[in-house]
Amino acid sequence: MKKHNFNAGPSILPREVIENTAKAILDFNGSGLSLMEISHRAKDFKPVVDEAVALFKELLNIPDGYSVLFLGGGASMEFCMVPYNFLEKKAAYLNTGTWAKKAMKEAKGFGEVVEVASSADANYSFIPKNYTVPADVDYLHITTNNTIFGTELRTDPDVNVPLVGDMSSDIFSRPVDVSKYICIYGGAQKNLAPAGVTFVIVKNDAVGKVSRYIPTMLNYQTHIDGGSMFNTPPVVPIYAALQTLRWIKAQGGVTEMERRAIERADMLYSEIDRNKLFVGTVTEKEDRSRMNICFVMAPEYKELEADFLNFATERGMVGIKGHRSVGGFRASCYNALPVESVKALIDCMQEFEKLH
Numbered sequence: 001m002k003k004h005n006f007n008a009g010p011s012i013l014p015r016e017v018i019e020n021t022a023k024a025i026l027d028f029n030g031s032g033l034s035l036m037e038i039s040h041r042a043k044d045f046k047p048v049v050d051e052a053v054a055l056f057k058e059l060l061n062i063p064d065g066y067s068v069l070f071l072g073g074g075a076s077m078e079f080c081m082v083p084y085n086f087l088e089k090k091a092a093y094l095n096t097g098t099w100a101k102k103a104m105k106e107a108k109g110f111g112e113v114v115e116v117a118s119s120a121d122a123n124y125s126f127i128p129k130n131y132t133v134p135a136d137v138d139y140l141h142i143t144t145n146n147t148i149f150g151t152e153l154r155t156d157p158d159v160n161v162p163l164v165g166d167m168s169s170d171i172f173s174r175p176v177d178v179s180k181y182i183c184i185y186g187g188a189q190k191n192l193a194p195a196g197v198t199f200v201i202v203k204n205d206a207v208g209k210v211s212r213y214i215p216t217m218l219n220y221q222t223h224i225d226g227g228s229m230f231n232t233p234p235v236v237p238i239y240a241a242l243q244t245l246r247w248i249k250a251q252g253g254v255t256e257m258e259r260r261a262i263e264r265a266d267m268l269y270s271e272i273d274r275n276k277l278f279v280g281t282v283t284e285k286e287d288r289s290r291m292n293i294c295f296v297m298a299p300e301y302k303e304l305e306a307d308f309l310n311f312a313t314e315r316g317m318v319g320i321k322g323h324r325s326v327g328g329f330r331a332s333c334y335n336a337l338p339v340e341s342v343k344a345l346i347d348c349m350q351e352f353e354k355l356h
């Protein structure tokens with residue numbers, strides 16, 4: 001049976017990305033050696049990193065003066081690297097979910113943290129708006145897509161301070177105005193590569209301004225200077241990321257990724273809104289994530305939740321159980337998810353509706 005992969009992360013990758021990576025694991029560039037057996041300093045590996053960096057810059061239209069880094073540690077490591085490198089006295093955070101809250105917690109170890117707004121009281125079911133950002137903060141940190149709660153901030157906010165963005169789960173799904181940010185980061189395992197590599201886009205001249213000592217490995221300058229090669233980088237996930245970047249470019253770039261994301265999300269949200277059995281969990285329609293689509297059973301059908309999960313699983317749907325903090329269902333629709341998978345899920349929802 002065909003599987004439809006709605007996993008939240010690690011998650012679906014284009015088939016050719018997996019195939020090309022598998023080939024390189026068996027034989028890298030006809031060298032007779034596996035990608036896993038060669039030095040990261042081997043002359044054939046440097047072009048992999050160089051091309052991945054160049055494609056990042058091209059696809060996201062990154063202005064001059066920024067570096068693209070491939071690091072270890074996950075997005076969670078960036079929760080501490082960001083304040084380590086940028087927070088001198090005070091930073092602002094928009095609290096839109098579990099990940100935002102974790103980022104904020106780390107920052108508190110480095111200086112004063114201003115929570116400009118929060119939707120915690122409403123179980124993060126919307127993105128707060130009309131907040132004010134103090135003019136004297138070093139940056140405003142936002143989580144552009146809240147993977148667990150299914151909300152998304154798709155416009156890079158206009159504020160009078162530099163932005164830092166956790167884009168773990170929506171990178172390459174829309175154009176971004178990188179010039180508003182001093183740092184954009186994310187774990188690769190949602191929309192880019194297998195787990196194990198973290199991407200960081202950092203503005204070079206924003207680094208080196210804090211007065212504290214920064215441990216070498218946690219200092220962005222180390223990795224800017226070293227071209228992500230200060231120590232051994234995660235070579236296999238970087239190779240896979242390059243394959244994904246090539247795939248995105250060949251498909252038509254970020255604008256085409258955005259068109260597909262809109263198509264998938266419009267189809268699925270329309271069905272959630274139409275089908276009597278289900279309701280969406282995000283209250284403001286404009287805040288609804290295109291990447292992680294969350295819904296629950298309508299109150300009068302609450303007892304059918306486990307039945308629908310079984311029904312859909314029997315028909316090939318994978319990974320649609322909602323995160324425990326929201327319940328219900330979450331269909332993650334990342335860049336690589338074909339529209340056919342969304343149609344298959346909608347068919348399940350309609351068939352199930354007919355039975356009840």
Ligand SMILES: *Cc1c(COP(=O)(O)O)cnc(C)c1O
Nearest residue numbers: 074075076099147166168169187
């Ligand atoms: C998954 C996720 C994280 C955590 O990523 P790790 O790489 O596992 O540390 C952080 N932020 C967001 C928005 C995520 O979706």
